[in-house]
Amino acid sequence: MTKQLVFFLTILLLLPLMALNQTLLPPPLQHDFLKLTSYDELSSYINEVSKTSGRMKVEIIGQSVKGRNLYAVTFSEKEFAIDQNKLRVLLFAQQHGNEQSGKEGMLLLIHELLKPENRYLFEKIDLALIPQINPDGGEMNTRRNANKVDLNRNHMILTEPETIALHSFFDRYLFEATLDVHEYSPYGEPWEHYGYRKNSDITMGAATNLNVALAIRDLSNQELLPFVFNYLKERKFSAFTYCPGGPPEESYIRHSTFDVNDGRQSLGIQNTFSFIQEGMNGKDDSIENIRHRSEGQMTGMRGMLEYCFRNAGKIKTLVSESRKLLTEPPVPTMVSIQSIHKSNGSILPLPLYSYATGKDTVVNVKDYRPVVASLTDTEKPEAYLIPADCTLLTDWVKRQSLKQIPYIYNPGDRIQQYHIGVIDSIDFEGDRIVNPVVTLQELPVIPAGKKFIRVPLDQLKGNLIILALEPQSMLGLVTYPQFASIIQQEKIFPVLRLHNNFITNHTK
Numbered sequence: 001m002t003k004q005l006v007f008f009l010t011i012l013l014l015l016p017l018m019a020l021n022q023t024l025l026p027p028p029l030q031h032d033f034l035k036l037t038s039y040d041e042l043s044s045y046i047n048e049v050s051k052t053s054g055r056m057k058v059e060i061i062g063q064s065v066k067g068r069n070l071y072a073v074t075f076s077e078k079e080f081a082i083d084q085n086k087l088r089v090l091l092f093a094q095q096h097g098n099e100q101s102g103k104e105g106m107l108l109l110i111h112e113l114l115k116p117e118n119r120y121l122f123e124k125i126d127l128a129l130i131p132q133i134n135p136d137g138g139e140m141n142t143r144r145n146a147n148k149v150d151l152n153r154n155h156m157i158l159t160e161p162e163t164i165a166l167h168s169f170f171d172r173y174l175f176e177a178t179l180d181v182h183e184y185s186p187y188g189e190p191w192e193h194y195g196y197r198k199n200s201d202i203t204m205g206a207a208t209n210l211n212v213a214l215a216i217r218d219l220s221n222q223e224l225l226p227f228v229f230n231y232l233k234e235r236k237f238s239a240f241t242y243c244p245g246g247p248p249e250e251s252y253i254r255h256s257t258f259d260v261n262d263g264r265q266s267l268g269i270q271n272t273f274s275f276i277q278e279g280m281n282g283k284d285d286s287i288e289n290i291r292h293r294s295e296g297q298m299t300g301m302r303g304m305l306e307y308c309f310r311n312a313g314k315i316k317t318l319v320s321e322s323r324k325l326l327t328e329p330p331v332p333t334m335v336s337i338q339s340i341h342k343s344n345g346s347i348l349p350l351p352l353y354s355y356a357t358g359k360d361t362v363v364n365v366k367d368y369r370p371v372v373a374s375l376t377d378t379e380k381p382e383a384y385l386i387p388a389d390c391t392l393l394t395d396w397v398k399r400q401s402l403k404q405i406p407y408i409y410n411p412g413d414r415i416q417q418y419h420i421g422v423i424d425s426i427d428f429e430g431d432r433i434v435n436p437v438v439t440l441q442e443l444p445v446i447p448a449g450k451k452f453i454r455v456p457l458d459q460l461k462g463n464l465i466i467l468a469l470e471p472q473s474m475l476g477l478v479t480y481p482q483f484a485s486i487i488q489q490e491k492i493f494p495v496l497r498l499h500n501n502f503i504t505n506h507t508k
């Protein structure tokens with residue numbers, strides 16, 4: 001062997017190590033958690049790292065209100081989202097700009113995933129990470145985006161560029177498992193007055209809306225959540241079920257809202273294996289304890305990836321079968337449009353921190369309502385007909401990227417129209433919202449001279465569409481001020497229900 005050849009082979013052997021040495025530390029480790037990572041630092045870090053990594057790529061999925069890039073970082077053994085056998089997982093953080101540890105934790109996660117010992121994950125997973133979906137809020141350290149909109153209440157009406165970007169990214173790849181990463185603040189005055197506050201490093205919850213496939217909700221609660229909680233505890237992070245509400249004795253504790261306008265349920269309602277994770281925020285949105293907070297967030301996300309890796313096949317099958325229930329021509333089925341949180345008699349042992357003793361303790365919560373029960377169901381029609389001149393609704397259809405076609409009347413079409421009577425109100429998780437009295441009438445013919453677009457329900461967002469368009473839906477468009485004008489007392493509701501007796505028999 002010549003000297004040159006030995007030299008050449010040595011270099012070849014050392015190359016991977018040299019590449020590893022070049023791996024940049026993520027910004028939180030670069031500045032040792034003494035400050036938060038800015039948008040500029042985040043963007044230069046991921047762009048720099050992606051240049052040298054074979055597995056990681058950066059994609060710009062949209063722009064914020066102020067024109068900042070919304071980045072997705074993808075990881076794949078080969079090319080992202082080409083191999084249909086891979087489980088597609090999406091994690092996204094910092095919808096709320098003042099919840100910084102999700103982004104910091106995701107930067108730590110990127111660093112972890114670049115390590116050779118974690119490469120095995122990508123034998124089964126194609127992963128996308130969005131570390132900062134609200135960069136404008138992140139830079140200002142505010143909950144809302146630059147339009148002062150709470151993005152995590154915007155997934156139904158989709159008026160903001162950030163939520164639109166997230167959903168079009170989701171729609172493009174149809175991720176099978178998702179996690180929306182947040183922080184919770186336990187420091188409120190009612191809690192201080194109560195003498196205790198929540199103190200779990202990480203809380204995590206699954207989809208709770210009744211129209212999410214039961215099999216998905218069951219696997220979430222029976223397997224994934226216990227797995228991740230255990231994963232966290234083994235790594236010295238306290239973990240508990242995501243349960244907003246309280247303090248006990250003042251207000252009940254539930255497993256969060258069943259509304260589908262947030263990051264978890266808007267994807268869950270499409271029969272995605274979908275979760276929320278909340279780490280504990282610093283007092284007054286400060287960077288207090290930011291290292292521990294970020295590491296906790298990272299560990300929760302890593303735990304979820306571990307579960308997904310170990311159960312990739314099972315999740316893929318479950319999601320695929322559950323989605324077929326949505327995308328195949330609808331069979332007669334009932335959809336819950338009004339629900340309520342109920343007790344099942346159980347008592348919740350809630351881990352809390354005592355202001356008096358400075359120690360952790362457990363308080364048994366009696367007013368605990370873990371069950372979501374339906375108050376009102378409606379029969380799933382085959383499609384809704386939306387007046388073509390109602391731009392408020394047709395624009396919403398476009399923003400949601402719904403399947404739609406101009407409607408042509410067929411003999412045999414059964415069309416139903418709502419007449420709105422008195423508009424009463426109903427309690428929805430502590431708020432009063434509209435609750436109209438409605439009567440459903442059969443229309444003998446389509447209203448003369450009116451054009452409609454047909455929005456069929458055999459699509460992934462089928463159940464979301466029902467929840468949006470039914471006038472009595474607690475989660476409906478009519479409950480948003482922007483859409484309030486479409487419902488009026490003693491008037492006809494503009495959206496019609498269509499049942500076509502022939503359509504259920506068609507072959508695909």
Ligand SMILES: [Zn+2]
Binds near residue numbers: 095096099152182183
């Ligand atoms: Zn949040």
